[in-house]
Amino acid sequence: xxxxxxxxxxxxxxxxxxxxxxxxxxxxxxxxxxxxxxxxxxxxxxxxxxxxxxxxxxxxxxxxxxxxxxxxxxxxxxxxxxxxxxxxxxxxxxxxxxxxxxxxxxxxxxxxxxxxxxxxxxxxxxxxxxxxxxxxxxxxxxxxxxxxxxxxxxxxxxxxxxxxxxxxxxxxxxxxxxxxxxxxxxxxxxxxxxxxxxxxxxxxxxxxxxxxxxxxxxxxxxxxxxxxxxxxxxxxxxxxxxxxxxxxxxxxxxxxxxxxxxxxxxxxxxxxxxxxxxxxxxxxxxxxxxxxxxxxxxxxxxxxxxxxxxxxxxxxxxxxxxxxxxxxxxxxxxxxxxxxxxxxxxxxxxxxxxxxxxxxxxxxxxxxxxx
Amino acid sequence: xxxxxxxxxxxxxxxxxxxxxxxxxxxxxxxxxxxxxxxxxxxxxxxxxxxxxxxxxxxxxxxxxxxxxxxxxxxxxxxxxxxxxxxxxxxxxxxxxxxxxxxxxxxxxxxxxxxxxxxxxxxxxxxxxxxxxxxxxxxxxxxxxxxxxxxxxxxxxxxxxxxxxxxxxxxxxxxxxxxxxxxxxxxxxxxxxxxxxxxxxxxxxxxxxxxxxxxxxxxxxxxxxxxxxxxxxxxxxxxxxxxxxxxxxxxxxxxxxxxxxxxxxxxxxxxxxxxxxxxxxxxxxxxxxxxxxxxxxxxxxxxxxxxxxxxxxxxxxxxxxxxxxxxxxxxxxxxxxxxxxxxxxxxxxxxxxxxxxxxxxxxxxxxxxxxxxxxxxxxxxxxxxxxxxxxxxxxxxxxxxxxxxxxxxxxxxxxxxxxxxxx
Amino acid sequence: xxxxxxxxxxxxxxxxxxxxxxxxxxxxxxxxxxxxxxxxxxxxxxxxxxxxxxxxxxxxxxxxxxxxxxxxxxxxxxxxxx
Numbered sequence: 001x002x003x004x005x006x007x008x009x010x011x012x013x014x015x016x017x018x019x020x021x022x023x024x025x026x027x028x029x030x031x032x033x034x035x036x037x038x039x040x041x042x043x044x045x046x047x048x049x050x051x052x053x054x055x056x057x058x059x060x061x062x063x064x065x066x067x068x069x070x071x072x073x074x075x076x077x078x079x080x081x082x083x084x085x086x087x088x089x090x091x092x093x094x095x096x097x098x099x100x101x102x103x104x105x106x107x108x109x110x111x112x113x114x115x116x117x118x119x120x121x122x123x124x125x126x127x128x129x130x131x132x133x134x135x136x137x138x139x140x141x142x143x144x145x146x147x148x149x150x151x152x153x154x155x156x157x158x159x160x161x162x163x164x165x166x167x168x169x170x171x172x173x174x175x176x177x178x179x180x181x182x183x184x185x186x187x188x189x190x191x192x193x194x195x196x197x198x199x200x201x202x203x204x205x206x207x208x209x210x211x212x213x214x215x216x217x218x219x220x221x222x223x224x225x226x227x228x229x230x231x232x233x234x235x236x237x238x239x240x241x242x243x244x245x246x247x248x249x250x251x252x253x254x255x256x257x258x259x260x261x262x263x264x265x266x267x268x269x270x271x272x273x274x275x276x277x278x279x280x281x282x283x284x285x286x287x288x289x290x291x292x293x294x295x296x297x298x299x300x301x302x303x304x305x306x307x308x309x310x311x312x313x314x315x316x317x318x319x320x321x322x323x324x325x326x327x328x329x330x331x332x333x334x335x336x337x338x339x340x341x342x343x344x345x346x347x348x349x350x351x352x353x354x355x356x357x358x359x360x361x362x363x364x365x366x367x368x369x370x371x
Numbered sequence: 372x373x374x375x376x377x378x379x380x381x382x383x384x385x386x387x388x389x390x391x392x393x394x395x396x397x398x399x400x401x402x403x404x405x406x407x408x409x410x411x412x413x414x415x416x417x418x419x420x421x422x423x424x425x426x427x428x429x430x431x432x433x434x435x436x437x438x439x440x441x442x443x444x445x446x447x448x449x450x451x452x453x454x455x456x457x458x459x460x461x462x463x464x465x466x467x468x469x470x471x472x473x474x475x476x477x478x479x480x481x482x483x484x485x486x487x488x489x490x491x492x493x494x495x496x497x498x499x500x501x502x503x504x505x506x507x508x509x510x511x512x513x514x515x516x517x518x519x520x521x522x523x524x525x526x527x528x529x530x531x532x533x534x535x536x537x538x539x540x541x542x543x544x545x546x547x548x549x550x551x552x553x554x555x556x557x558x559x560x561x562x563x564x565x566x567x568x569x570x571x572x573x574x575x576x577x578x579x580x581x582x583x584x585x586x587x588x589x590x591x592x593x594x595x596x597x598x599x600x601x602x603x604x605x606x607x608x609x610x611x612x613x614x615x616x617x618x619x620x621x622x623x624x625x626x627x628x629x630x631x632x633x634x635x636x637x638x639x640x641x642x643x644x645x646x647x648x649x650x651x652x653x654x655x656x657x658x659x660x661x662x663x664x665x666x667x668x669x670x671x672x673x674x675x676x677x678x679x680x681x682x683x684x685x686x687x688x689x690x691x692x693x694x695x696x697x698x699x700x701x702x703x704x705x706x707x708x709x710x711x712x713x714x715x716x717x718x719x720x721x722x723x724x725x726x727x728x729x730x731x732x733x734x735x736x737x738x739x740x741x742x743x744x745x746x747x748x749x750x751x752x753x754x755x756x757x758x759x760x761x762x763x764x765x766x767x768x769x770x771x772x773x774x775x776x777x778x779x780x781x782x783x784x785x786x787x788x789x790x791x792x793x794x
Numbered sequence: 795x796x797x798x799x800x801x802x803x804x805x806x807x808x809x810x811x812x813x814x815x816x817x818x819x820x821x822x823x824x825x826x827x828x829x830x831x832x833x834x835x836x837x838x839x840x841x842x843x844x845x846x847x848x849x850x851x852x853x854x855x856x857x858x859x860x861x862x863x864x865x866x867x868x869x870x871x872x873x874x875x876x
Contacts (some may be wrong), residue, residue: 038739045742150742221750221777221858224834257745257832262780276771277455281787284780295781298858300750302772412865422796422813450844454837482845494826494838504842508862509814510821543868594836595826603872624845664858721850722840749832750847750858755840777847777858790828 001178006032006166009349010194011173011181011204014044014296015149016336017196018156019344020329025163027352029192034183034230036172040153043198043336046305048217048253048261049152050230051145051338052089053114055105056237056313059362060309063310063315064335065112066343066358068143070174076213076339081151083256089144090229091236092124092250092290093136098234114143128227130293139234146230146253149337156340173197176204179325192351194327199308201330205323208316209369210331213309216280224258233290235258236264244268246276248283250290258295264286264334273304309333316349316365317343324341327351328365374466375785380404380444382679383459383472385451385627388416389431389665390657391478392438393672394679398476399443401680406470408461414438414445416480417500418665420507434669452786453670453773454631457652460586460786462778467785474652474679477628477640481658483618484758487720487728490590490599497612502616503529506536508601513537515613518599520544520587522620523706524664527572527581529616534576541610543576544585544601546619547698547706552583557704587617619708623659624760629771638761645684646675654679671694709763720763721750721756728763737766750777811848817842817849817861820874828861830875852876861871 006029010021013035025031047271051071075084102118109116117140124138125131161167172184176195181188195201195208204208233250244266251263265283267276280302288294310316310331320326327350329343332358346363349356361367382398384391387409399405406651415421419431427435438445446461449468449482453460459470483498490496497505499521506512517538519530522545530543545552573581585603590596590612600609625635634641634649639661646654654675657668670692677684714720724745731740737753740760742748747753747760753769760766774783796811803820810819817839821826827836828849839849842862849861852873861872 001499026379038735040742041738045738109393218780218783220780247791277453277787277790281784284784284787288780288784296856297780298750298777299774299780299783300777301748301752304772410863412863422842480844482841484848485840492831492835492837494828495840497838497840501840501842501846505815505818505821505839505862508842509811509818511818516857580808595838722831722837722846725831725835750850751845754845 003189005257006030006188006190007186008032008192008194009034009181010196011176011192012152012196012200013039013157013167013177014042014196014198014199014336015040015153015156015340016198016329016332016343018153018160018196019331019340020194020196021160021165022156022163022190022348023344023348024351025160026098026167028299031165032188033160033167034171034173034181034191035169038169039109039157039167040150042200043305043307044149046215046217047149047337048251048263049147049149049337050089050253051147052230053109053112053141053144054213054237054335055108057362059314059359061108061112063339063342065114066345067339068114068145068331069227070341070345071145071169072143079155080153081148082155083146083148083151085146085256087144087146089141089230090124090128090138090231091141091204091234091296092131092138093233093234095136099136105139112193115142116141125137128231129230130227130291131231132281132290144230147337148256152337162205166223166275173204176323176326178323191325192327193325194329194347196329198330198336199306201308201328205328207322208328208330208365209310210308210316211246211268212306213333214269214273214303214304214306215263215334216275216283218262218280218284218299220260220262221300222258223297223299224263226260226293226297227252229293246279248279252287252291260294262294271306275302275304307310307333307336311369314362315339315343317346317363318360318365320365333343375789376466376468378406378468380406381469382474382476382676383408383470384476384478385459386416386657387411387414387445387447387482388478388480388657388668389418389434390668390672391416391476392434393669394476394478394656394676395443396434396438396441397673397676399441399737400682401682403675403680405443406472407443408451408459408470409445409447409753410447410450412447414447417504420504420511422507450774450776451627452783453790454545454627455790458790459472460790462782462786467782467789469786469789474702475631476654476655476656476675476679477631477633477648477659478657479624479627479659481621481623482754484620484622484708484762485617485755486619486759486762487714487718488587488589488617489715489718490592490596491617492719492722493590493592494595495592496596497614497619499525499529499616503532506533514539514615516541516611517614518542518544518587518610518614519548520546520585520601520615520617522708524702525621527569530579531572531575540576540579542580542582542601544582544587546586549583551705552716555701556657558701587615590615617685619762620706621658621662623662625659626639626754626771626775628655628659630773630775632719644689645678646671647678661696661699662703663695665697667692667699708762713763720759721746721749723751731760731764733764735766737769738764741769799866799868801872803872804874812866814866815849815862816851816853816864816866816870816872819866820861820872825874826876847866
């Protein structure tokens with residue numbers, strides 16, 4: 001049987017794979033996207049859809065702010081199903097301790113063209129009246145936004161398909177070799193192969209330093225206007241980024257439907273998808289402390305999902321030296337929705353031999369990561 | 372400010388219909404501490420729903436009185452939210468309840484299979500059983516023009532009850548074809564009582580023809596239903612109505628069993644001869660173990676209640692239950708759903724999120740339907756559209772997680788916190 | 795005969811029989827639109843047993859209560875289509 005050929009094969013039809021496929025197709029490549037299931041059903045489907053600039057490291061801030069610029073310029077072309085809402089993020093501080101380093105943060109964000117506006121405790125509550133009074137203050141990040149991740153991934157896929165890409169769903173990839181992808185639907189040969197399989201990436205490229213990290217979310221019934229910004233506690237970054245056994249932080253999002261999405265938790269428990277009742281209780285208690293009026297809202301659903309995490313909190317983007325033709329776009333953990341576009345831009349530049357918009361070195365898949 | 376009520380019993384029964392009542396009664400008579408939880412204002416379930424016990428048939432009164440005497444307790448207006456490791460977590464109007472019970476009997480009954488058709492979302496279009504439940508809850512149908520379009524054994528008693536309640540039955544329709552019914556009637560040879568029961572019901576709305584092989588295909592009206600259109604054997608006609616009851620059969624409520632980790636196959640909880648599920652300490656009785664009606668539910672409840680209480684289960688009970696199961700299978704063969712025709716594309720399928728039929732692609736799974744269209748994402752958690760989509764496209768239901776019903780955040784915190792707490 | 799009590803539905807005083815559900819009380823008063831769907835269409839009770847959530851109303855200030863599962867009580871305030 002002769003193998004089918006393409007210029008590029010993208011493994012994984014989540015939001016990262018979809019963005020990469022579109023970027024490569026835009027560069028003129030004949031792209032085939034392969035997914036063991038269907039589009040946007042993995043980590044893409046279980047996240048919040050918060051487009052956010054984060055500064056755990058300078059590289060993270062570079063990638064997230066680059067990505068936010070790309071989302072902003074794409075926004076007007078996105079269909080309504082993406083539910084893109086430039087709501088901004090309101091970072092809130094419970095006490096003076098959480099405000100430590102705020103000036104530095106404002107300067108760092110400004111250096112990437114990301115305005116951050118300081119608000120005192122009174123102004124924070126004026127902006128979001130359902131927050132508790134007496135908070136120490138907050139930062140408004142007006143460039144951040146909200147979207148519906150499965151809608152966004154499917155819109156990006158549609159854009160790739162419109163540029164001639166092909167999507168093969170329900171096709172499991174069995175092996176990634178030099179310029180060759182073996183699937184349950186036959187073999188594909190390609191000059192460029194991109195492993196964008198999210199938490200599944202490590203199954204195909206076993207040396208990737210990716211572990212599944214579980215998160216819980218809770219969604220309420222519709223209460224339009226309950227809050228207007230994504231509201232996150234300043235301690236979130238520490239909570240989300242310390243690779244401890246489990247943590248929870250206050251993080252709520254107004255959905256386009258008027259529902260309130262309540263997060264967020266992080267847990268390293270392998271592939272156990274069950275609901276950790278105690279952790280959800282802690283997460284909701286934290287949210288209720290910040291927003292007492294949440295107490296009366298009806299929680300409709302709890303769900304869990306796995307994010308592909310790396311030890312240094314940076315995704316793996318670039319060439320995989322050990323396998324000719326293989327490139328990696330995986331390990332985005334909770335920032336995959338935000339950084340999907342930046343990842344695609346970076347990878348497309350590297351593949352085409354252009355100088356990328358940001359320094360690719362911190363994302364090199366073969367980098368040494370301290371355990 | 373914890374409002375948690377903590378209860379410890381030997382046996383917790385979820386659902387206070389015939390199966391739950393029988394299970395609790397038997398368990399309590401055997402000396403165990405038994406608590407029944409139910410969402411409704413009274414124990415009795417759908418079939419024995421009542422405003423006053425005097426209105427109930429003798430068998431129902433007998434069982435409810437025996438339940439009272441047994442010493443079993445009932446907690447009504449209580450919604451079970453979570454079940455995990457011998458802990459049942461429930462919410463009420465103003466408190467949360469944690470029931471610790473080494474033995475749990477799931478008797479959650481069935482709901483109606485509601486298939487979408489144009490106009491089915493109009494006010495005063497209800498389920499067949501739904502209409503009856505509302506009447507039993509005090510809604511008046513006196514002088515109202517009522518049409519029923521159902522499937523199977525529920526239609527006849529509902530029609531009779533509505534006629535007794537003063538409704539003007541304009542159409543009584545059953546989607547089951549006459550030929551299938553004749554085959555079923557022939558198989559009834561050994562159970563003449565059932566035929567006579569049918570005749571008795573029939574006599575109560577003698578003026579209205581019972582139409583086999585007849586379906587409702589649309590309803591219309593300005594801000595409520597005003598007319599309904601039916602089809603039978605190629606003929607289509609419209610009747611003015613004030614109320615329309617439409618359903619296509621029953622669907623077991625297996626959500627709680629699935630949450631508890633019980634094996635469910637073909638939409639039915641798998642149980643052994645003693646009604647034990649695949650999960651240690653969890654029994655299942657009545658409709659969740661397969662739709663079979665009140666007599667079978669009572670037998671299964673008795674067996675589950677005795678076994679959960681550590682009592683021997685008489686062979687006679689098991690034999691009667693087996694015969695009831697066999698009969699239920701025959702009923703299902705006769706009245707089970709034939710292939711379902713898809714409604715016109717603009718017809719709403721998910722009522723919570725107003726998702727039209729045109730939004731779906733038959734190659735999907737339920738999970739794709741949810742994520743791509745929001746179907747099943749509303750407060751009913753897909754209980755209505757999930758069953759319809761299963762009938763329309765064959766999609767298996769998505770996973771079940773706590774909370775089983777929408778729950779205020781504060782109550783959810785309280786229940787979840789208590790789920791793993793030690794004594 | 796059942797006792798009669800008063801409830802307030804959208805500001806209108808209704809005399810209802812004790813023991814009946816809020817859903818029955820509303821239907822008997824000709825109120826068949828309990829809530830507006832997400833695209834603004836009127837909806838009323840369907841399953842009558844707490845499954846479908848179509849009969850959600852606000853009762854004594856608490857949104858999302860199922861009218862088919864709640865009994866009327868003296869002075870109860872019900873708001874539909876909120």
